[in-house]
Amino acid sequence: MEIKDIFSLKLRDILSLIISIPITVYVNSKCLPFKMAIKLPLFVGYKTRIDKLSRKVEFxxxxxxxxxxxxxxxxxxxxxxxxxxxxxxxxxxxKFNGRCTMSSGISLILDNGRLEIGNNFFVIKTVQSLVMIEL
Incomplete structure (x- = not known):
């Protein structure tokens, strides 16, 4: 989201954005080194429930x-x-290789293994569940 995008948001979305800043700062500080975390590359919506957070997030x-x-x-x-x-x-x-959007209702649960996401990845909730199994 760029600054120019903020001006096209509805008031409700602007309030959601503001309310999401504390959780966004928290997740960035937990998952990334300080020099990268201050850039806030990870935006996390305020309705996201946080459990364990690994420092193994790369770009x-x-x-x-x-x-x-x-x-x-x-x-x-x-x-x-x-x-x-x-x-x-x-x-x-x-590892994120570019822009990624996981819309409302999507859960990201990584228990074991490595997930690499390409550029311009977008996922919305359309199915009940998606399970990835490493063999």
């Missing part, structure tokens, strides 16, 4: 503010405003 490109959005947005006609869940266990790592 395959130069991190930009709010580059990865968890619990924000959606599309017209889809369920928005649902709660999210974020768990990054110590045995798990995740």
């Amino acid at each position: 395959g490109c130069e991190p930009k503010p709010f580059m990865v959005r968890i619990g924000w947005g959606g599309t017209e006609g889809r369920e928005c405003g649902k709660k999210n869940y974020l768990l990054l266990n110590q045995n798990a790592s995740i």
Whole structure:
């Protein structure tokens, strides 16, 4: 989300953005080294429930503010405003190679293994559950 995008938001979305800043700062400080965390590349919506957070979050490109959005947005006609869940266990790592949006209602649970997400990744809640199993 860039500064110019903020001016096109509705009042409700602006308030949600402001309320989400504390949790966003917390997640960035827990998952990233200080020099990267102050750029706030991870934006986390205020309805996201946080469990364990690993420091094994990486970027395959130069991190930009709010580059990865968890619990924000959606599309017209889809369920928005649902709660999210974020768990990054110590045995798990995740790498973002560009912009990523996980809309409201999406949970990111990494217990073990490595997940790499490409550029311009967007996921909305359309199915009941998605399970990835490492063999």
